[in-house]
Amino acid sequence: RKEVEQDPGPFNVPEGATVAFNCTYSNSASQSFFWYRQDCRKEPKLLMSVYSSGNEDGRFTAQLNRASQYISLLIRDSKLSDSATYLCVVNTGGYNKLIFGAGTRLAVHP
Amino acid sequence: SAVISQKPSRDICQRGTSLTIQCQVDSQVTMMFWYRQQPGQSLTLIATANQGSEATYESGFVIDKFPISRPNLTFSTLTVSNMSPEDSSIYLCSVEKGIQETQYFGPGTRLLVL
Numbered sequence: 685r686k687e688v689e690q691d692p693g694p695f696n697v698p699e700g701a702t703v704a705f706n707c708t709y710s711n712s713a714s715q716s717f718f719w720y721r722q723d724c725r726k727e728p729k730l731l732m733s734v735y736s737s738g739n740e741d742g743r744f745t746a747q748l749n750r751a752s753q754y755i756s757l758l759i760r761d762s763k764l765s766d767s768a769t770y771l772c773v774v775n776t777g778g779y780n781k782l783i784f785g786a787g788t789r790l791a792v793h794p
Numbered sequence: 795s796a797v798i799s800q801k802p803s804r805d806i807c808q809r810g811t812s813l814t815i816q817c818q819v820d821s822q823v824t825m826m827f828w829y830r831q832q833p834g835q836s837l838t839l840i841a842t843a844n845q846g847s848e849a850t851y852e853s854g855f856v857i858d859k860f861p862i863s864r865p866n867l868t869f870s871t872l873t874v875s876n877m878s879p880e881d882s883s884i885y886l887c888s889v890e891k892g893i894q895e896t897q898y899f900g901p902g903t904r905l906l907v908l
Contacts, residue, residue, distance in 0.1 A: 716895070727886055727899040728837065771836060775895075781852075782827075782897055784836040 685710055688785035690772050696791045701762045705788045707755040707772030716775035717748055719757050721768045722787065728771055731757075762792045796821060796891050798900035806906045807877055814873045815903045817887035822867035824890070827897065828860070831884040840885075843870050877907045 690707045697703050709717075717734035732739065734746040734755055745758040755772055772785035797820040807813050817826065828840040840860055841849040849862040863871045874881050884904050888897045 718896070727902050730896055730898070733896070781839060781842070782837075784838075786836045 686786075687711060687776075687783045688772055688774050690785040690788045692786055692788060694789040694791050696793060697762055699762055699764060699792055699794055701792075702758065702760045703762055703790060704759075705757045705770055705772075705790075707757075707785055709753050709755070709772075709774045709783075711774070711776050711783075712750075712753060714753075714774045714776050717746075717755050718773040718775070718782075719744075719746060719755075720771040720773055720784075722771055723768045728784075731770070759790075762790075764792050764794065766790060767792045796823065796889050796898040798887065798889060798898060800885075800887060800900040800903050802903060803901065804904035804906075806908060809878050809907055811877055812873055812875045813877065813905060814871050815885055815887075817870045817872070817900055819868050819889050821891075824867070826864060826870045827888045827890070828862065828870070828872045829886045829888065829899075831886060831902070833883070837886065840872070874905065877905075879907045881905065882907045 688709050719731040720728040721731045722728040732741050732746050734748045736748050738747045743760045747756045769787040769789050771787045774783045799818045801816045826843045829837040831837045839852050840855045841851045843849045843862045843864040845864045845867050861873045884902045886899050886902045888899045890897050
């Protein structure tokens with residue numbers, strides 16, 4: 685079983701749609717959680733950290749369920765510019781090793 | 795955040811040769827990381843490089859194949875030795891900064907081995 689699992693997609697949605705991505709992780713000792721965004725042929729960039737209480741940043745909402753070892757990302761009012769691959773990332777502690785999911789591709793169309 | 799540059803941005807190499815990739819960050823950082831991203835796949839950590847100590851390699855990666863230098867707190871190099879076509883990949887360095895120990899990535903080095 686992969687340490688971090690994501691649905692690879694692609695998710696094809698129209699502008700203005702709401703889309704949700706899910707991610708599960710296997711290591712119950714994981715301490716920190718993130719969503720990164722990676723555009724085609726670019727490096728990953730931090731989208732947001734994920735906190736136990738859930739957190740929101742504009743159109744983006746992240747949730748963490750430690751009991752189920754589950755992380756989600758909700759994007760509201762999708763824009764064309766949201767088209768990218770979204771990487772679920774888990775920090776397992778120790779020397780801050782990040783484990784990356786394979787990514788979920790999002791394509792927003794007019 | 796951090797501003798990170800990598801050199802070269804891309805290269806095409808012959809099998810059996812070696813390539814050294816440089817990573818420069820705009821401020822002092824304790825931990826630097828080297829990742830590989832193979833075509834269509836996610837990132838895999840190669841090693842963690844701390845200044846003044848030997849790099850720590852992940853399972854499946856060895857120092858003879860991927861020697862790393864970390865001469866100071868703003869710079870690191872990764873060498874891909876005795877390259878084969880299977881080494882064709884994007885190599886990214888990252889640094890850890892901030893209260894939340896967020897990792898920031900360099901733009902990557904695209905390597906094609908013929």
